Amino acid sequence: GAGVSQTPSNKVTEKGKYVELRCDPISGHTALYWYRQSLGQGPEFLIYFQGTGAADDSGLPNDRFFAVRPEGSVSTLKIQRTERGDSAVYLCASSFGLDYGYTFGSGTRLTVV
Amino acid sequence: EDKVVQSPLSLVVHEGDTVTLNCSYEVTNFRSLLWYKQEKKAPTFLFMLTSSGIEKKSGRLSSILDKKELFSILNITATQTGDSAVYLCAVEAQGDDKIIFGKGTRLHILP
Numbered sequence: 001g002a003g004v005s006q007t008p009s010n011k012v013t014e015k016g017k018y019v020e021l022r023c024d025p026i027s028g029h030t031a032l033y034w035y036r037q038s039l040g041q042g043p044e045f046l047i048y049f050q051g052t053g054a055a056d057d058s059g060l061p062n063d064r065f066f067a068v069r070p071e072g073s074v075s076t077l078k079i080q081r082t083e084r085g086d087s088a089v090y091l092c093a094s095s096f097g098l099d100y101g102y103t104f105g106s107g108t109r110l111t112v113v
Numbered sequence: 114e115d116k117v118v119q120s121p122l123s124l125v126v127h128e129g130d131t132v133t134l135n136c137s138y139e140v141t142n143f144r145s146l147l148w149y150k151q152e153k154k155a156p157t158f159l160f161m162l163t164s165s166g167i168e169k170k171s172g173r174l175s176s177i178l179d180k181k182e183l184f185s186i187l188n189i190t191a192t193q194t195g196d197s198a199v200y201l202c203a204v205e206a207q208g209d210d211k212i213i214f215g216k217g218t219r220l221h222i223l224p
Contacts, residue, residue, distance in 0.1 A: 041217075042117070044214070056211065091155070104149075104157070107155060
């Protein structure tokens with residue numbers, strides 16, 4: 001597609017539930033990143049994919065968070081047993097590589113009630 | 114620990130004013146500094162700076178990097194209400210695959 005697409009744009013879920021957030025990157029971009037942005041903060045790195053593999057998952061806060069990119073294109077961020085502190089905007093970005101800069105999606109605003 | 118500090122955190126000016134946004138950083142093996150504009154959710158790319166003293170310019174926006182003093186500024190001249198946004202500064206390190214963001218400067222332009 002023309003840009004990075006994220007769905008849903010908004011998600012409200014109850015504490016303890018499981019959620020999946022989807023990112024569809026720009027066609028041909030091999031690198032895909034997930035960031036989380038809390039209110040009043042800059043985006044914080046979660047995980048980076050190069051192709052199908054997670055090259056760096058050092059930003060995932062705990063084992064409730066997991067992400068996959070099985071075919072090297074679409075990625076899904078999965079959060080188990082959601083907590084109120086998980087409420088944030090989850091941003092996805094894709095790139096041909098670091099020298100080319102990132103293109104961000106519009107994000108998914110997750111609210112855990 | 115790598116970090117990016119932006120100032121001011123918020124700024125309110127009148128249309129037509131000129132503003133300067135600041136970004137200081139500490140990073141091991143600096144590779145580049147980036148500026149983004151975030152209006153609603155998606156940050157949009159403004160500039161990538163890798164060399165000291167070379168100004169990057171795009172319309173009314175310009176930016177410069179000082180690698181000795183470890184800071185960058187983003188200037189916006191003749192501001193317009195459409196410039197209202199959060200401006201994010203970020204740095205990349207050599208051999209790293211992620212960028213570290215500051216908290217941003219929230220700029221509000223009054224008509």
